Amino acid sequence: METLATALLGFFAAGYFVLGGADIGTGMLAPYLGRSDRERRLVIASFAPFFLGNEVWLVATAGLLIGCFPELEGELLSGQFAVFVPLLTGWIVRDTGLWLRGRAGGRGWRLACDTAVTGGSWTVALAWGWLLAGLFGGSLHEPASGPVAVITALAVAVLFALHGLGFAVLRLTGDPYARARVLIGRAARPWQSFALTAALMAALPLVAGLGLPLGESAGSSVGTLVPALLVVTPLLVAAQAWMWRTFRARVTRPSYL
Amino acid sequence: MNPETLDLARLQFALTAGGHFLFVALTLGLATVVACLQTAATFSSKPLYARMVRYWGQLYVINYAVGIVTGLVMEFQFGLSWSGLTHHAGDVFGSSLAMETVIAFFVESTFLGLWIFGWHRFSKRVHLALIWGVTLTAYASAYWILVANGFLNNPVGHREENGRLVLDNTVEVFTNPSALLAFGHVLGGALITAGFFLAGVSAYHLFKRTPEWEFFSKSLRIGVFLSLPALFVTATFGGLQFVGMQPMKEAVFSAKNAEIAKLQAEMVERFGPGDYVPSEALTRAAGILMLLAFALMMYLCVAGAVLAAFRKVVFRFRLWHVVLMAAVPLPYLAMISGWVFREAGRQPWVVYGLLKTEDAVSKVSPGQMRLSLIVFTSLFALLAALNFWLIVRHARRGPVETDLGLDEREADDPADALPAARY
Numbered sequence: 001m002e003t004l005a006t007a008l009l010g011f012f013a014a015g016y017f018v019l020g021g022a023d024i025g026t027g028m029l030a031p032y033l034g035r036s037d038r039e040r041r042l043v044i045a046s047f048a049p050f051f052l053g054n055e056v057w058l059v060a061t062a063g064l065l066i067g068c069f070p071e072l073e074g075e076l077l078s079g080q081f082a083v084f085v086p087l088l089t090g091w092i093v094r095d096t097g098l099w100l101r102g103r104a105g106g107r108g109w110r111l112a113c114d115t116a117v118t119g120g121s122w123t124v125a126l127a128w129g130w131l132l133a134g135l136f137g138g139s140l141h142e143p144a145s146g147p148v149a150v151i152t153a154l155a156v157a158v159l160f161a162l163h164g165l166g167f168a169v170l171r172l173t174g175d176p177y178a179r180a181r182v183l184i185g186r187a188a189r190p191w192q193s194f195a196l197t198a199a200l201m202a203a204l205p206l207v208a209g210l211g212l213p214l215g216e217s218a219g220s221s222v223g224t225l226v227p228a229l230l231v232v233t234p235l236l237v238a239a240q241a242w243m244w245r246t247f248r249a250r251v252t253r254p255s256y257l
Numbered sequence: 258m259n260p261e262t263l264d265l266a267r268l269q270f271a272l273t274a275g276g277h278f279l280f281v282a283l284t285l286g287l288a289t290v291v292a293c294l295q296t297a298a299t300f301s302s303k304p305l306y307a308r309m310v311r312y313w314g315q316l317y318v319i320n321y322a323v324g325i326v327t328g329l330v331m332e333f334q335f336g337l338s339w340s341g342l343t344h345h346a347g348d349v350f351g352s353s354l355a356m357e358t359v360i361a362f363f364v365e366s367t368f369l370g371l372w373i374f375g376w377h378r379f380s381k382r383v384h385l386a387l388i389w390g391v392t393l394t395a396y397a398s399a400y401w402i403l404v405a406n407g408f409l410n411n412p413v414g415h416r417e418e419n420g421r422l423v424l425d426n427t428v429e430v431f432t433n434p435s436a437l438l439a440f441g442h443v444l445g446g447a448l449i450t451a452g453f454f455l456a457g458v459s460a461y462h463l464f465k466r467t468p469e470w471e472f473f474s475k476s477l478r479i480g481v482f483l484s485l486p487a488l489f490v491t492a493t494f495g496g497l498q499f500v501g502m503q504p505m506k507e508a509v510f511s512a513k514n515a516e517i518a519k520l521q522a523e524m525v526e527r528f529g530p531g532d533y534v535p536s537e538a539l540t541r542a543a544g545i546l547m548l549l550a551f552a553l554m555m556y557l558c559v560a561g562a563v564l565a566a567f568r569k570v571v572f573r574f575r576l577w578h579v580v581l582m583a584a585v586p587l588p589y590l591a592m593i594s595g596w597v598f599r600e601a602g603r604q605p606w607v608v609y610g611l612l613k614t615e616d617a618v619s620k621v622s623p624g625q626m627r628l629s630l631i632v633f634t635s636l637f638a639l640l641a642a643l644n645f646w647l648i649v650r651h652a653r654r655g656p657v658e659t660d661l662g663l664d665e666r667e668a669d670d671p672a673d674a675l676p677a678a679r680y
Contacts, residue, residue: 012359049374052325056366060359062332067355070347077336078619084337085629092326092636096643099322102660103647219348220423225355232360239367246375256373256660 002218004226005068008233009214012064013205016057018163021201022194023047023054025164026171027094027121028157030114033168033176037107040114041254044098046171048257049247051098053240055091060236067225072217079141080131087127094120102257122157128204129156135208156204163201166194173252258615261623266338267614269630271600275593276637277331280324280644282592285399285444286451286487287317288392290479292385299385305472312656313455313476316648318373323644325366330633332358338626339607341617346422346608349415349430350405357401365394376662399447400440407436410503410599412608422611438498439599445491446595449554450588452487453581455480456561458652460581463572469655474571477581481561488558492551495595503609506602509537510544531613535604543597550591557584 026033026047034040047054065073077084097116101109133152134144144152168180169190184193291314298306332354336343343351368390375384408414414429415422424430459477462469499507505524508516517534524533557580564570564577607614 049370052370053367056358056363059329059332059366060363062336063355063358063362066332066336066343066347066351068351070343070351073336073351074340074343074347074619077333078338078340078621081337081619081621081625081629084333085625085632088330088333089632089636091329092640095322095326095329096640099326100319100643100647103319104650219351220418221348221352221355224424224427225352228356229359236359236363236367239364243367243371246371246378256663 001222001226002215004230005064005218005222006209006214008226008229009061009064009068010206010209011233012057012061013209014202016054016061017201017205018198019050020054020057021160021163022167022198023051023164024094024121024124025160025162026168027098027117027164028125028161029164029168029180030118030121033172033179035175037110038254039174039176040110041102041257042174042251043168043172043176044101044117044257045251045253045255046168048098048255050243051095053243055095064229068219068222069214069217070219070221072212072214076140076212080134080143082143083127083131083134086123087131090120090123090127092120094124096120098257102254121160125157125160126153128160129153132156132204132208135211138211140212159197159200159204163194163197166190166197170194171250173250177250258618259620259623260615262621262626263615263618265623265626265630266618266621269626269633270334270338272630272634273327273330273334273637275596276641277324277327278596279589279593280320280327281399282443282447282450282589283454284317284321284324285395285447286449287313287320287454288388288395289448290451290455290483291317292388292392294479295385295388299381305475308472308656308659309476311659311662312472315651315659315661316454316458318661319647319651320644321369323640327637327640330637337629338619338621339617340619342607342612344421345612345617346408346412346415348421348423349412350408350608352424352427353401353404353408353430357398357405361394361397361401365391365398368394373661377664396444399443400436403440403443404431404433404436407433407439409608410439410603411435411501412611422608434501435498438494438501441494442491442498442595443592445487445494446588446592448487449484449491450592452480452484453554453585453588456484456581457583457585460578461653462655464575464578464582467655470572472656474568477571478565481558481565484554485558485562488551488554492555495551503603505533505535506540506598509535509540509602510598512537512541528610531605533605535602540598540602543594543601546594547591547598550587550594554584554587554591557581557587 026043030040030043034043062073065076093116097113097120101113101117130144130149130153133149133156134140134142136152137144137148165180165183169177169184172180181190184190291310294306294313295310297303298310335354368387371379372384372387372391375387379387408430411433412422413433414424414426416425417423456477457480459473459480462473463477467473505517505520508520521533525531561577561581564574570577603609605613605615607617
């Protein structure tokens, strides 16, 4: 059961990094990809139907952590308190910008929301880098510090941005598409870049998880939780697949956000 | 335990959980209303219902968005600020949170995205099924959260092993009366919140004599006729909770000083020296405020149900319109004071009789906790202000040019379009 619980945790965490990472990365690059208000709205439309469905992978990861590994969850979150506060702040700011951008008029309002989306996305990516730097270095109870931590955080943030770029090439049209394509380069096929960054993104939480004492810290609740979660997981994946299939076409016009 | 960290962590939890709870109250009730309206729109040929779905749906989505982002902080806050709780009781308490995130919220979010962005991509019935999926999983979310909260108030279905609580009887945890009764109570409260919201917004338009009189007289009636039965459901579940209430909370609420002293002496004998009396002013004031708000709402609902039966009154009774507008905050007041009564009244315990709040707080420095308190409460205040501003703005505009459910293909303006697709 502990192994299955660990596998589920890895599955949801990897799902978040691959899917959520794509819309976070695209958000990081929004000012580059979209130069005008309307173009930026198109960039947002490229991931608008997905971002809520993407971030719930992280919500589920956190739920699994507190349900199956409660003691570890408390140690990790309180130990990395200084990392999680900016992570959550960036997440809230970014989502607020996304949700509310289209709900009021005025250039100033939309510019503020775009800033929130880009700034929030960078904050989230850098905070993940900082957290991963700690986990890679085996420091569970202390936020990572020093030059290695800074370099890791920056490298992770760049990976997020590249992943978002690959996503943008697959989703956008028009000038924003052309700008993304220039950076990816003509040599590679668009999906190749995305597949590569997706594999790297999925590896991040899995490698970080290797350093966590997951096996010995599983709670007594796994016996009840894991079977129930295993039953519903295929249904969740099916619902997500339906969502991706529904909105698979490239975007040519702004959407609700 | 650092007493300063404890106070700051408690303040942060109270403000963020309270804020989140108020957004959720409207979301949960309004989701039900929108789902019912969309059912009517699907099975009747009246275009009015379809317009109502889009208008009330828009207000629902704005409020929902703010509810979600505030909820994110809640999920992480247990581990961040209360690692003693996850350490001591996480096995029992955490499992319902895991169920909430994976089984309920995951589906809810996926379906909500499909509902918002897939307006013209699915058949009417599939689109209707989506909003019902969102609504029912939102109920499931509320249920699982109240299972977690019910366990804190009335710990059942556990046993102690090496100083930690482990899950002993899952069914007992999931059917905890403290969770089930609170679930009925909160669900009813959410419907009242939505009912008063519908009635208040509609009354504004009728008062202003905007052209949409048919739209808003119907909406006002839905609001009023929903609030009355919802109020009775809420009161019933609320009354039932007084029966099994923690004795100390009951004694403090009723100001029975002799009883308080007796219980305090008993607790000292059982758990060792300490102050086992919750803040009397806070507990009593919150309880009284909740009951006052209930009484006021009952008068308004009963009178409203009579008045709403007459068409002319709905259109012309302007004093009533003003009262309905002024009454929109009442359910919020009742919800928040009921919540303070429930949560403040069980102090000093976080898990009643098993774990004190002061033993649950994380080993975080007061400086860090203060910083996070400032960051999160300012963000929440900003979000509340934005939510209020946007809801007022969209509510006043009326059911014209609602963005939600706009057919993007029709909305395309060729002159405004981006250069032709090339890739």
